[in-house]
Amino acid sequence: MTKPILAALMFFGLPAPSYSSEVSQNVPGFTKVLLMSDFHFDPEKPRGRTKDFGWPDRAAEDAKDSFKSQDSSYFLVRSALQAAQANCSNPAFIVCGGDFLGHNLPTNDLRGKTEAKLARLFADLFPGVKVVPTLGNNDTGGIDYSEPGTTFLGQFETAWCGEVPNASFNSKRSLSFTNLVQNNGSYLADLPGLSNVTAVVFNSTLVCNPPLWAQLSARTQDLNQILGPLLASAAKRGNVWIIFHIPPGWDYHNHNKMWRANERDTFVDMVATNADKITAMFAAHTHKNEFRVVYTNNVPVGFVSQIPGVAAGHHNNPSFQIATVECATGKIRDLQTYCLTNFSDLADTKANWGNFKANWVEEGSFSNTFPQAYNLGDGYYDEKSLNELLRELKPGDTNQNAELKNAFLRWCYTGHEEASNDEATHFSNYLNTLYVIKQGDE
Ligand SMILES: [Zn+2]
Numbered sequence: 001m002t003k004p005i006l007a008a009l010m011f012f013g014l015p016a017p018s019y020s021s022e023v024s025q026n027v028p029g030f031t032k033v034l035l036m037s038d039f040h041f042d043p044e045k046p047r048g049r050t051k052d053f054g055w056p057d058r059a060a061e062d063a064k065d066s067f068k069s070q071d072s073s074y075f076l077v078r079s080a081l082q083a084a085q086a087n088c089s090n091p092a093f094i095v096c097g098g099d100f101l102g103h104n105l106p107t108n109d110l111r112g113k114t115e116a117k118l119a120r121l122f123a124d125l126f127p128g129v130k131v132v133p134t135l136g137n138n139d140t141g142g143i144d145y146s147e148p149g150t151t152f153l154g155q156f157e158t159a160w161c162g163e164v165p166n167a168s169f170n171s172k173r174s175l176s177f178t179n180l181v182q183n184n185g186s187y188l189a190d191l192p193g194l195s196n197v198t199a200v201v202f203n204s205t206l207v208c209n210p211p212l213w214a215q216l217s218a219r220t221q222d223l224n225q226i227l228g229p230l231l232a233s234a235a236k237r238g239n240v241w242i243i244f245h246i247p248p249g250w251d252y253h254n255h256n257k258m259w260r261a262n263e264r265d266t267f268v269d270m271v272a273t274n275a276d277k278i279t280a281m282f283a284a285h286t287h288k289n290e291f292r293v294v295y296t297n298n299v300p301v302g303f304v305s306q307i308p309g310v311a312a313g314h315h316n317n318p319s320f321q322i323a324t325v326e327c328a329t330g331k332i333r334d335l336q337t338y339c340l341t342n343f344s345d346l347a348d349t350k351a352n353w354g355n356f357k358a359n360w361v362e363e364g365s366f367s368n369t370f371p372q373a374y375n376l377g378d379g380y381y382d383e384k385s386l387n388e389l390l391r392e393l394k395p396g397d398t399n400q401n402a403e404l405k406n407a408f409l410r411w412c413y414t415g416h417e418e419a420s421n422d423e424a425t426h427f428s429n430y431l432n433t434l435y436v437i438k439q440g441d442e
Helices: 003-011 059-066 074-087 110-125 150-161 167-172 228-237 261-273 343-347 371-376 383-392 402-412 421-425
Strands: 030-036 094-096 131-133 187-190 197-201 239-243 278-283 291-296 299-306 319-326 332-340 360-365
Touching: 030 074, 074 110, 074 319, 074 332, 074 360, 110 131, 110 150, 131 150, 131 197, 187 228, 197 228, 228 239, 261 291, 261 299, 291 383, 299 383, 360 402, 371 383, 402 421
Parallel strands: 030 094, 094 131, 197 239, 239 278, 278 299
Antiparallel strands: 030 319, 187 197, 291 299, 319 332, 332 360
């Protein structure tokens, strides 16, 4: 269609072009990226099992033990990776959003070994594919929300970019890990398949709110120091992805602001200043398929997409995502979520555990679930379409379109039928808080 004809059609009120999700499937100029997070892998699950990392096949027991648990057994972790491989066998690269380790691992060398076991599982199922790992609040040498410590950082570095028997995996893991230990877990990474994008990965546990941070040393942690220099050097090279574990904003789970207010304000400044370079940001931590739109003066300047968890137990189905990404820019064309939907069947005590077959299904893509917002956002999953989605949901107005509200809750809770009563009840107010990051917002 020539431009004058298209302009005339639009002038006379005919529909603007719509962007079908078909566009995003295997079209030249786009590539697939696998997104996984919050494994919370406990290799001793069920408690007291072998510690020799032999992992005999005890799927039934393992499945039962992971149901509604905050931590994952080997069965669940392996099942998630196998399902990811079945649906995306050769991603350009894999982003892992943090919290690899379970909550109750002893503070001994089991932590490093568990990290290594996970890295090895990725190497076996995705040979030659680069993994970009992020440190979560559980990924420490000590307790939850403590500093990772140099010993654990060394083990983390060895697990994800050290020498492993799978040479092809190792040779492609050209992460800039050189300063990982000195930088307390933050680093830059090239992203294979994206021509002009550098990832800045940083440890956001260091800027958490004091209630979460209580266990940490009094050492000042300043986002300007942690993220500033890495972001500046990445922005000089071209477009940027920022990847971290705990997002700023409100966590309804513990009714807490997750970051310190001044660090959140610094973050909004950094995002606004680099808005033309930052094409995507990823976090995780809440285990749900959430997002946050970053605003300055009510204008959306960026967005944080939260990768849902493999571990269950936060009113979420075990999940992973596949993003369709524009190679030249790093912009996200579409986002698909895959969920283990029959996990809750295991609540039935009469279930035949021994014959349990994990049923991973596609829960839906952003373009198909929210077509109006997607089209108003010019066919991308970004701050523009997400801002349109929030407007469409009518924040502050309890008179929502029930169908859209349910689709949204189902999206956030990764298809889990047990959406939080809290969120469902306070939904219209949460649209102004949970999904919004702005300065001075208390
Ligand atoms: Zn976490």
